[in-house]
Amino acid sequence: MSPLPSELAYVPFVSVENMMRLVHHLGIERVLTDLADRIEADFLRWELFDKTPRVASHSDVGVIELMPTSDGEMYGFKYVNGHPKNMKDGLQTVTAFGLLADVDTGYPKLLSEMTLLTALRTAATSAMAAKHLAPKAAKTMAMIGNGAQSEFQCIAFKAICGIDTVRLYDVDPSATDRCAANLAQRGLTVVACRSAEEALEGAQIITTCTADKQYATILTDNMVGSGVHINAIGGDCPGKTELHRDILLRSEIFVEYPPQTRVEGEIQQLDPDHAVTELWQVISGQVPGRTAARQITLFDSVGFAIEDFSALSYVLAAIEGTEFFANLDMIADPDDPRDLFGMLQRARD
Numbered sequence: 222m223s224p225l226p227s228e229l230a231y232v233p234f235v236s237v238e239n240m241m242r243l244v245h246h247l248g249i250e251r252v253l254t255d256l257a258d259r260i261e262a263d264f265l266r267w268e269l270f271d272k273t274p275r276v277a278s279h280s281d282v283g284v285i286e287l288m289p290t291s292d293g294e295m296y297g298f299k300y301v302n303g304h305p306k307n308m309k310d311g312l313q314t315v316t317a318f319g320l321l322a323d324v325d326t327g328y329p330k331l332l333s334e335m336t337l338l339t340a341l342r343t344a345a346t347s348a349m350a351a352k353h354l355a356p357k358a359a360k361t362m363a364m365i366g367n368g369a370q371s372e373f374q375c376i377a378f379k380a381i382c383g384i385d386t387v388r389l390y391d392v393d394p395s396a397t398d399r400c401a402a403n404l405a406q407r408g409l410t411v412v413a414c415r416s417a418e419e420a421l422e423g424a425q426i427i428t429t430c431t432a433d434k435q436y437a438t439i440l441t442d443n444m445v446g447s448g449v450h451i452n453a454i455g456g457d458c459p460g461k462t463e464l465h466r467d468i469l470l471r472s473e474i475f476v477e478y479p480p481q482t483r484v485e486g487e488i489q490q491l492d493p494d495h496a497v498t499e500l501w502q503v504i505s506g507q508v509p510g511r512t513a514a515r516q517i518t519l520f521d522s523v524g525f526a527i528e529d530f531s532a533l534s535y536v537l538a539a540i541e542g543t544e545f546f547a548n549l550d551m552i553a554d555p556d557d558p559r560d561l562f563g564m565l566q567r568a569r570d
């Protein structure tokens with residue numbers, strides 16, 4: 222019989238089922254709020270992280286990406302895809318998993334599902350950015366694109382920014398119906414709309430979260446009045462945007478990591494030296510966020526590796542002392558580190 226793996230061989234693994242149990246155990250609003258706090262805290266130490274644009278492998282129908290970063294103590298990466306055509310085939314547009322490792326030994330410390338965690342961290346990041354940029358009295362959000370991410374966005378904006386009304390629109394009315402039904406009894410007034418224009422009525426925050434592998438125009442210039450905050454989620458790949466260029470020219474633009482956003486975000490439509498502000502600088506008080514009531518603020522979100530690092534760190538701390546993980550025998554760890562072959566040999570005996 223093979224000898225039992227050593228303690229070091231085991232890596233905590235959070236499956237989709239355990240992620241769901243963890244979220245229900247803590248409560249989704251608390252998870253979103255805690256995640257936003259964790260991401261904000263990591264944005265405050267932005268400068269000490271390793272930063273690189275994500276490594277993308279494009280095909281005609283989608284993209285597969287690796288998103289690495291490290292704070293010098295822990296290293297993390299996420300695998301994530303984006304395939305807008307998947308939904309029509311009954312598959313998720315975005316799926317993901319990720320890993321955290323100890324920089325000192327290189328041994329993994331956590332392997333986790335990240336499809337749910339990406340939706341949670343994206344919503345937490347959006348709401349955290351809006352807390353700094355949106356009009357303070359904002360109560361109504363237009364939610365355009367009512368797919369997998371949409372309920373997470375709505376709940377995060379309620380929990381973190383105090384939104385009390387969401388106005389939903391999707392080209393597919395059944396998506397709006399599902400989103401509205403899922404948001405019932407969550408303390409939000411939910412209004413299903415028949416057009417993007419109708420969804421924008423009275424909204425101080427506009428979230429665009431559609432999926433289409435093209436330069437789309439979800440919002441045209443005339444639809445966007447002064448003083449709003451735009452949270453643009455779906456333009457996150459070369460050749461995949463949601464806003465008309467003229468809106469960008471009227472907006473104060475805030476981004477995660479310019480070298481990545483200039484390739485992937487809405488600002489791929491602008492000159493490469495168009496002025497943008499890095500969100501971490503607003504959070505750290507180095508530069509102001511919104512400076513005038515009539516200003517249009519735009520968070521050109523593409524999703525950056527540090528947000529996933531924060532999310533994985535949060536999960537690692539949250540599962541401690543719980544049953545919401547399984548130990549995976551993932552690292553070959555022979556007693557004599559040079560006797561890897563002997564370990565294999567003994568497993569046959």
Ligand SMILES: NC(=O)c1ccc[n+]([C@@H]2O[C@H](COP(=O)([O-])OP(=O)(O)OC[C@H]3O[C@@H](n4cnc5c(N)ncnc54)[C@H](O)[C@@H]3O)[C@@H](O)[C@H]2O)c1
Pocket residue numbers: 303305308314315339343365366367368369370371390391392393396430431432433437439453454455456457522523524525
């Ligand atoms: N910025 C980030 O960090 C981040 C993170 C996750 C996902 N995303 C992006 O967010 C987008 C949404 O992801 P998802 O998982 O919810 O996708 P999804 O496929 O589940 O939903 C997209 C929805 O958009 C709708 N839609 C398409 N074109 C539209 C239009 N013109 N007007 C209104 N609605 C329209 C579709 O009918 C669908 O319901 C994707 O583009 C994804 O790549 C970004």
